[in-house]
Amino acid sequence: MDRSRADQFGIGPGSIVRRKENGDYECVTDEVAIEEPLEIRIGGMALATTMRTPGNDDELAAGFLLSEGIVRARSDISTIAPCPLPASLGNVMNVDLASGVKFEPAAVQRFGTISTSCGLCGKTSIEFIRQRFPSIDSESRAQIPETTLLELPGRLRAAQGNFARTGGIHAAGIFDLSGNPLVVREDIGRHNAVDKAIGRAFLNGLLPVNTHVLLVSGRSSLEIVQKALAAGIPIVAAVSAPSSLAVNFARECGQTLIGFLRPPTFNVYSHIERVAFDT
Numbered sequence: 001m002d003r004s005r006a007d008q009f010g011i012g013p014g015s016i017v018r019r020k021e022n023g024d025y026e027c028v029t030d031e032v033a034i035e036e037p038l039e040i041r042i043g044g045m046a047l048a049t050t051m052r053t054p055g056n057d058d059e060l061a062a063g064f065l066l067s068e069g070i071v072r073a074r075s076d077i078s079t080i081a082p083c084p085l086p087a088s089l090g091n092v093m094n095v096d097l098a099s100g101v102k103f104e105p106a107a108v109q110r111f112g113t114i115s116t117s118c119g120l121c122g123k124t125s126i127e128f129i130r131q132r133f134p135s136i137d138s139e140s141r142a143q144i145p146e147t148t149l150l151e152l153p154g155r156l157r158a159a160q161g162n163f164a165r166t167g168g169i170h171a172a173g174i175f176d177l178s179g180n181p182l183v184v185r186e187d188i189g190r191h192n193a194v195d196k197a198i199g200r201a202f203l204n205g206l207l208p209v210n211t212h213v214l215l216v217s218g219r220s221s222l223e224i225v226q227k228a229l230a231a232g233i234p235i236v237a238a239v240s241a242p243s244s245l246a247v248n249f250a251r252e253c254g255q256t257l258i259g260f261l262r263p264p265t266f267n268v269y270s271h272i273e274r275v276a277f278d279t
Contacts, residue, residue, distance in 0.1 A: 152261065183200045198227060
């Protein structure tokens with residue numbers, strides 16, 4: 001597979017030695033998820049570097065800027081495009097903000113390098129997040145039927161083409177209350193997959209997605225819940241466990257948080273009123 005094809009799908013080949021069930025060994029070609037750095041710039045100034053799976057980098061950059069409170073509306077971004085090859089090797093995305101959008105260059109110092117598993121590196125406090133995003137309205141009419149909620153993991157997995165090939169990549173999907181996918185994205189980093197998903201909705205002018213559910217394939221940590229809040233998403237679900245910070249944050253910000261969504265079971269950690277249970 002050539003480099004352009006590998007980047008297109010975020011997957012690269014490699015030769016491995018596999019031990020078989022009978023104890024014999026074989027040399028085979030295996031597919032692995034690509035992990036490379038992406039530098040995000042604003043007006044040519046480096047803001048942050050995140051380790052991600054190549055692909056949908058404009059969405060990743062947009063979602064990151066949204067979740068950090070740097071942009072709020074689609075009109076805040078004038079242009080978003082990769083820096084020219086070959087110097088950037090396709091791993092630099094530049095964003096030009098619209099005239100009149102304020103950005104404090106000193107804020108660059110908060111970010112630095114972000115790993116595939118940490119979306120909140122450099123945050124000074126959780127209060128910083130709360131000051132930038134309003135809580136979900138307690139009068140929100142978003143409510144998902146229990147049967148639909150239980151169908152979401154299967155629908156997410158069906159859309160995970162790269163996971164089926166590599167077994168080593170996360171997914172994030174935004175679904176409506178009937179279980180229809182608005183957008184599904186994959187990445188080696190959970191928070192990157194969420195940024196790509198909410199970034200696509202942002203670039204399409206669909207925010208806030210306040211009658212939708214965010215489902216992630218791994219655990220739900222504080223940064224996942226925070227990114228959902230930035231997009232106005234009232235219900236966050238994960239197939240694995242939440243962290244204590246995620247639970248407390250969701251309770252305080254009016255979000256419904258669901259964990260261990262593994263049909264036929266799940267746990268509701270906050271704002272249970274948005275789940276319509278079968279009677």
